[in-house]
Amino acid sequence: MLFSKTCEYGIRAAVYIASQSDKTEKTGIEEICENIEAPRHFTAKILQILTRNHLLSSQKGVNGGFYMTAEQLQQPMIVLVEAIEGKEVLSKCGLGLKACSEVEPCPLHNKYASIRNNIKQMLSGVTIKDMAVSLQTGKAFLKID
Amino acid sequence: MLFSKTCEYGIRAAVYIASQSDKTEKTGIEEICENIEAPRHFTAKILQILTRNHLLSSQKGVNGGFYMTAEQLQQPMIVLVEAIEGKEVLSKCGLGLKACSEVEPCPLHNKYASIRNNIKQMLSGVTIKDMAVSLQTGKAFLKID
DNA sequence: ACAATAAAAGACAAAAACATCCTTATTTAA
DNA sequence: TTAAATAAGGATGTTTTTGTCTTTTATTGT
Ligand code: FES
Ligand code: FES
Numbered sequence: 001m002l003f004s005k006t007c008e009y010g011i012r013a014a015v016y017i018a019s020q021s022d023k024t025e026k027t028g029i030e031e032i033c034e035n036i037e038a039p040r041h042f043t044a045k046i047l048q049i050l051t052r053n054h055l056l057s058s059q060k061g062v063n064g065g066f067y068m069t070a071e072q073l074q075q076p077m078i079v080l081v082e083a084i085e086g087k088e089v090l091s092k093c094g095l096g097l098k099a100c101s102e103v104e105p106c107p108l109h110n111k112y113a114s115i116r117n118n119i120k121q122m123l124s125g126v127t128i129k130d131m132a133v134s135l136q137t138g139k140a141f142l143k144i145d
Numbered sequence: 146m147l148f149s150k151t152c153e154y155g156i157r158a159a160v161y162i163a164s165q166s167d168k169t170e171k172t173g174i175e176e177i178c179e180n181i182e183a184p185r186h187f188t189a190k191i192l193q194i195l196t197r198n199h200l201l202s203s204q205k206g207v208n209g210g211f212y213m214t215a216e217q218l219q220q221p222m223i224v225l226v227e228a229i230e231g232k233e234v235l236s237k238c239g240l241g242l243k244a245c246s247e248v249e250p251c252p253l254h255n256k257y258a259s260i261r262n263n264i265k266q267m268l269s270g271v272t273i274k275d276m277a278v279s280l281q282t283g284k285a286f287l288k289i290d
Numbered sequence: 291a292c293a294a295t296a297a298a299a300g301a302c303a304a305a306a307a308c309a310t311c312c313t314t315a316t317t318t319a320a
Numbered sequence: 321t322t323a324a325a326t327a328a329g330g331a332t333g334t335t336t337t338t339g340t341c342t343t344t345t346a347t348t349g350t
Contacts (some may be wrong), residue, residue, distance in 0.1 A: 001234055002146065002257075005338065008241035010150040015252055024170045028296070042339050048298065059245040060297045061347025077253075089146055096153035098289045107160055108222075108274035111267045116146075118263060131252035144243045148307065173326070187309050193328060205327045206317025 026065030173209030
């Protein structure tokens, strides 16, 4: 519905990495994928993208892995989503018209634009850290056993 | 974002057909596609699906085409969407967990479930006819010139 | 230095979504 | 009763998304 598989895996992985960010050791791709039930190599690609976009940090070599800086932990979800789905995703027309505009709106525009706004608010108002905390406190999960 | 191309074309086509339902003549696929700027054959397939699901009516042969009964005009959008995207689409987990549940929620569950509810409301509260009327009164459009 | 480790990168494969084309079935007007 | 029109159906093709496998590059502990 809202997110592509790529985006789902990306968010889940980032949240897992964030949830491990108290520890000093970095988190390897293997461990990440086990804990979020995502395909190993595909997820690695996604993390590459996020790393290039400076939403994650990584280190190669022995004892390497992924980790997040304090700054990265404070990023709102919307930054992650836009990095993966593209900046435009939250301004396109819901019925697929070439542009979403008030001047020539589609028949769903009013209601859709309002919901799209809710989505934006949700994604802007939740940081990766917020989500990680809900994991750490056992209030939320990244896979179902 | 919300809808697949298939769904977008399906909705646009249905709304166009609805907007022509005052006339006695039925509406051909050619005319439909011109007016919604959608691919001819692909859209035809989608209309087949909607017709099989009794959300549209059709007639073959000379002067045939698509049309909608009074009852069909009153269907809320959600019926269209579920016919195309599948019934489950509005109850799946936003982060792709196997199930969306209150018991083992994903970290986005609370906010996502609420938005998903808004979407359901929007789609339940708008009939195809409603959208067609906004077209007919020039308040909305199905393509941008 | 060297071997081991782990991410990055690139090539490839499978599945799904999107799209076209051709044939068939049905209807109607002439 | 026949020809034209029009949707339905089936086969096929293309593109995008999703996923795997292999090689390369960087880092580090020994
Ligand atoms: S024009 Fe369709 S959502 Fe704005
Ligand atoms: S569990 Fe993820 S949206 Fe409900």
